[in-house]
Amino acid sequence: MKHHLQKTMFAELSNRKLFDRAHQFASDYLDSIFDREVYPTEKALDNLELFDEPIPRESSHPEEILEQLHKLGSPATTVTMGGRYFGFVCGSAVPIGLAAKTMATFWDQASAMYVMSPLAGKLESVVENWLLDLLGLPQKTVAGFVSGTSIANLCGLAAARYRILKNSNWDIHQQGLWGAPKIRIVTGQHAHSTVLKALSILGLGQQHIEWVPVDDQGRILSEELPVLDNNTIVILQAGNVNSGAFDDLQTICEKANKAGSWVHIDGAFGLWAAAVDQLKHLTKGMHLANSWAVDGHKTLNTPYDSGIVLCSDSEALTSALHMSASYLIESDQRDGMFHTPEMSKRSRVIELWAILKYLGTAGVDEMVLNMHLRAKQFANEIKNVKGFRVVNEIVFNQVLVQCDNDVLTDKVMTNIQELRECWVGGSHWFGKKVIRVSICSWATTESDIATSVASFANAYQMAITNISS
Ligand SMILES: *Cc1c(COP(=O)(O)O)cnc(C)c1O
Numbered sequence: 001m002k003h004h005l006q007k008t009m010f011a012e013l014s015n016r017k018l019f020d021r022a023h024q025f026a027s028d029y030l031d032s033i034f035d036r037e038v039y040p041t042e043k044a045l046d047n048l049e050l051f052d053e054p055i056p057r058e059s060s061h062p063e064e065i066l067e068q069l070h071k072l073g074s075p076a077t078t079v080t081m082g083g084r085y086f087g088f089v090c091g092s093a094v095p096i097g098l099a100a101k102t103m104a105t106f107w108d109q110a111s112a113m114y115v116m117s118p119l120a121g122k123l124e125s126v127v128e129n130w131l132l133d134l135l136g137l138p139q140k141t142v143a144g145f146v147s148g149t150s151i152a153n154l155c156g157l158a159a160a161r162y163r164i165l166k167n168s169n170w171d172i173h174q175q176g177l178w179g180a181p182k183i184r185i186v187t188g189q190h191a192h193s194t195v196l197k198a199l200s201i202l203g204l205g206q207q208h209i210e211w212v213p214v215d216d217q218g219r220i221l222s223e224e225l226p227v228l229d230n231n232t233i234v235i236l237q238a239g240n241v242n243s244g245a246f247d248d249l250q251t252i253c254e255k256a257n258k259a260g261s262w263v264h265i266d267g268a269f270g271l272w273a274a275a276v277d278q279l280k281h282l283t284k285g286m287h288l289a290n291s292w293a294v295d296g297h298k299t300l301n302t303p304y305d306s307g308i309v310l311c312s313d314s315e316a317l318t319s320a321l322h323m324s325a326s327y328l329i330e331s332d333q334r335d336g337m338f339h340t341p342e343m344s345k346r347s348r349v350i351e352l353w354a355i356l357k358y359l360g361t362a363g364v365d366e367m368v369l370n371m372h373l374r375a376k377q378f379a380n381e382i383k384n385v386k387g388f389r390v391v392n393e394i395v396f397n398q399v400l401v402q403c404d405n406d407v408l409t410d411k412v413m414t415n416i417q418e419l420r421e422c423w424v425g426g427s428h429w430f431g432k433k434v435i436r437v438s439i440c441s442w443a444t445t446e447s448d449i450a451t452s453v454a455s456f457a458n459a460y461q462m463a464i465t466n467i468s469s
Pocket residue numbers: 089147148149150151192194195239240241266267268269295307
């Protein structure tokens with residue numbers, strides 16, 4: 001490094017100007033999110049071209065870099081932080097989580113091993129215990145703090161693969177899958193794409209999946225399950241990504257337990273229902289599973305990226321993800337990397353801890369229940385608007401809306417997106433197009449729902465005027 005650059009960086013660190021500036025820009029952003037368009041304007045999108053440049057040869061001015069991010073970057077963000085972004089299944093951020101993450105940014109801790117960050121190791125143990133309490137999981141359950149449910153699904157299924165093969169005296173690490181005993185995969189026709197991706201990465205393939213038919217909400221028909229055995233992984237869903245529906249976890253887990261099968265539950269956004277008095281009936285029996293995947297960054301509204309794998313077979317999870325090297329210092333304390341695929345990783349547990357401490361069990365209950373109530377409100381109000389129908393049961397936070405035909409549904413959705421008062425995406429539901437409304441932000445108010453319903457109505461009028469003229 002050139003001597004002068006190092007000197008400049010020392011100065012930047014000590015005079016704090018950059019950080020004050022960044023803080024100011026962040027504040028400006030927060031000021032804007034409740035009034036500005038939920039999706040970037042055409043102009044903001046066009047301006048993104050200004051990022052297209054070759055990597056500079058010389059060092060750039062740091063204040064100009066922040067300026068560029070503020071002027072060109074922030075207008076091209078989607079306002080998931082506000083209350084009217086209903087696309088995909090996303091999530092906002094609880095303020096204390098942002099604040100704690102900001103502090104943790106300055107600590108820049110990797111949470112691979114306890115000795116690398118005693119604080120992160122401690123908070124991982126604490127949050128692990130809290131989660132067992134909050135979600136009602138068996139005491140022996142362990143948690144790994146990963147980037148999201150995609151990886152949590154991968155880890156849970158890796159643990160399942162390890163355990164099933166180990167029971168047949170097959171060491172997956174040494175022997176791989178060549179000539180291994182067959183592992184059966186049983187899941188519903190509506191399993192999430194990331195479950196299929198995990199199965200592919202694990203070498204279990206998709207062609208051999210024994211698909212179980214689902215009902216009109218996407219729930220596995222438990223009476224259609226094949227005969228299970230102890231070489232089977234059963235993959236269930238707590239929260240269908242479209243309808244929000246939950247598989248009958250109790251009935252299926254009981255069958256699976258009897259047969260000695262492994263049950264993994266993909267509960268990316270739905271698992272939190274277990275922490276809500278009025279909704280916990282949805283997750284009844286979930287403690288009977290062997291592994292669970294859940295996001296912090298969706299329903300719990302932690303900042304991205306935050307997911308958790310939970311596994312009641314600690315040996316299977318840590319063995320499936322274990323690596324060792326002579327320089328590693330294993331301690332009696334918690335070494336996070338034995339519970340995750342990564343070695344070095346951001347200590348994302350810090351903001352997760354802060355949010356759970358802030359909300360408490362009563363706060364989680366209140367926040368998640370509000371998402372459910374706003375989804376109910378949306379469904380009730382949109383039903384009375386000419387041109388729309390709701391095609392799912394509102395059990396959690398998802399509402400699927402349809403117009404008379406696919407062309408109209410598409411057109412109306414595009415209009416809603418262009419109005420930018422709220423943002424919704426599309427999906428397919430039993431072969432037909434739907435507009436998917438996912439209420440996943442602590443910030444969504446009754447008036448946000450009313451504004452959004454009005455925008456839907458407006459978008460519909462625009463569409464039919466357009467079509468008939
Ligand atoms: C979002 C989602 C996933 C993937 O989670 P990421 O956090 O995006 O990796 C998996 N399953 C379901 C049901 C989801 O909704």
